[in-house]
Amino acid sequence: MSILFSRQCEYAIQGVLYLALKPEGEMTSIKELTKRLDIPYHFLGKILQRLAGTGLLTSLKGPTGGFALGRKAKDITLFDVVNAIDGSDFTRNCVMGFPECSGKNPCSVHDTWGRMRDEIYDMLIRKNIAEMAKDMKKTEYRSARS
Amino acid sequence: MSILFSRQCEYAIQGVLYLALKPEGEMTSIKELTKRLDIPYHFLGKILQRLAGTGLLTSLKGPTGGFALGRKAKDITLFDVVNAIDGSDFTRNCVMGFPECSGKNPCSVHDTWGRMRDEIYDMLIRKNIAEMAKDMKKTEYRSARS
């Protein structure tokens, strides 16, 4: 069975959560992120770059440079991150790949899956980065990678 | 956003549903399937081969040969098909990729996602091919690809 998010997207979420644990406005380098999160250096760089391009993150070059959240953690939802990397096609396409599946012409699992899909979407929209980060803060970060 | 099933798996589901609409025991050739379902000929061949290998389908070579369901449609669940192609890893791994996410050490969306994952699993287990095919029979097949 295939999974919900691409690996890029998983990394993006982990990175954004890590940044949310930092004091507001403090810059964090890729070097620190890659060490703490165990994500390939250059790959993570590209992902953060992409997030910065959408305004979700800010970036600064040079020493003391790095990345930080582009707005307050509570104003960033899980959906914002996922949508920036993987898009939101899953909200539209039929789960079984029937090309003409729609509300007027539903397939056999259309309604059942539609309900689950809505629940997933709601979860992504409701979860904001601030409260997620707070949950993780309870224990030391690496062991809290859970 | 990435999707729930691989393309192979989507094709497998579509193929099995098509076979379920046929009289019991009647063989259907790849040629017919590929034409009606608009799936690449040889690729579909490999997928059906694989399903036959697990016993989900039976196959016969030669003229009048083809594929048919390996047991009664009502005894084949959606999970059987999905599991044969994509496996069932999704029931185990953390949706955000945190390597050490577990019940004892849950991430922020662990419980929420876990509940949804269970619902998806239940859907796959409960939906059998017979009733799904019956739903689709209501309209002409191609336009019922929905």
Added chain:
DNA sequence: TGGGTTTCGGACTGTGATGTCTTAAATATC
């Protein structure tokens, strides 16, 4: 001004999934 540090951007490689092609094996019909 110059050197070191960091992100930026593009090109490149590796890998797995998707899709194609060809030959062999099995079966039905004549």
Added chain:
DNA sequence: GATATTTAAGACATCACAGTCCGAAACCCA
């Protein structure tokens, strides 16, 4: 038995995603 038809099986090609590498641009500090 010969031939046509169909699946079986493996090699091959193509493509998207994952991951690497390098030079350039921006920035800080001495």
